[in-house]
Amino acid sequence: MFERHIKSSRAREERWLKSYYFVRTIFSAIWVALAFAIGKQAAAGVAALLVIYPAWDALANFIDMSRSGRTGKNRTQAINIVVSAATTVAVLLELSIGAPPILVIFGVWAIVSGLLQLATAVRRWSDLGAQWAMILSGAQSALAGIFFILQSGASMPPAIFKIAGYAAVGAVYFLISAVWLHVKHARLNAI
Numbered sequence: 001m002f003e004r005h006i007k008s009s010r011a012r013e014e015r016w017l018k019s020y021y022f023v024r025t026i027f028s029a030i031w032v033a034l035a036f037a038i039g040k041q042a043a044a045g046v047a048a049l050l051v052i053y054p055a056w057d058a059l060a061n062f063i064d065m066s067r068s069g070r071t072g073k074n075r076t077q078a079i080n081i082v083v084s085a086a087t088t089v090a091v092l093l094e095l096s097i098g099a100p101p102i103l104v105i106f107g108v109w110a111i112v113s114g115l116l117q118l119a120t121a122v123r124r125w126s127d128l129g130a131q132w133a134m135i136l137s138g139a140q141s142a143l144a145g146i147f148f149i150l151q152s153g154a155s156m157p158p159a160i161f162k163i164a165g166y167a168a169v170g171a172v173y174f175l176i177s178a179v180w181l182h183v184k185h186a187r188l189n190a191i
Contacts, residue, residue: 010127014181016067017124021178024060028171031056035164046160047095050102051088053167054109058084076123080116083109102159107148110166114141133180137173141166 031053038045058081065077087109094102118138121131144166151162 013068013127014184017064018178018181020060020064020067021174021181024174025171025178027056027060028167028174032164032168032171035160035167039158039160039164046158049160050091050095050163053163054084054087054091054106057113058088074120076116076119080113080120083112083116087113101152103148103152103162106159106163106166107145107152110145110148111142112145114138114143114145117141131177133173133176137170137177140169140173144169 031049034045035049038049061077061080061084065074065081068074068077087105090105091102094105115138118135121134121138125131125135148162148166
C-alpha cells in the first residue's frame with residue numbers, strides 16, 4: 001500500500017514537471033521570438049522583455065516550488081525566487097537610472113540561478129531521475145553568466161540578442177526534459 005502511494009506520488013510529480021517544462025519551453029520560445037523581432041527597433045519593448053524574463057523565472061519557480069513540496073523540500077527554489085525577484089528590481093533600476101550594464105546584472109543572475117537550478121535538478125534526480133538536461137542547463141547557465149559579465153563592455157550585438165540566445169538554449173533544455181519525462185513515463189506504462 002505504501003509503495004503504491006509513493007509510485008502514485010512520483011507519477012503525479014513527473015506529470016507536473018513534464019507540464020511545467022513544456023510551459024517554460026513555450027514561454028521562452030515566445031520571449032526569444034519577441035526579442036529578435038523587436039530587439040533593434042522598440043526600446044520600450046526591449047525594456048519590458050528584460051524585466052519580464054527574470055520576473056517570469058521568479059513566478060515559475062514559485063509555482064513549481066508550491067506544487068513540489070513547498071519551501072521545506074525546495075530551499076534552492078525558494079532562494080532562486082528571491083534571486084530572480086531581486087534581478088527584476090535590478091533590471092528596473094538599471095533601465096531607469098542606468099546602473100551597471102544589463103549584461104552584468106543578467107550575468108550574475110545566470111550564475112546564481114544556474115547553480116540553484118543545478119542543485120534542484122540533482123535533488124530531483126534521486127526522486128524522479130530524468131534530470132540530466134536540467135543539470136546541464138544549470139551548469140550552462142552559470143557558464144553563460146560568466147561570459148555575459150566578460151562581454152558586458154562590448155556594444156555589439158545588443159544585450160537583448162545575447163540574452164535571447166541564452167534563453168533559446170534554456171528553452172531547448174526544458175523541451176528535452178519534458179520529452180525525456182514523457183518517454184520515461186510511456187516506457188513505464190508499457191511494462
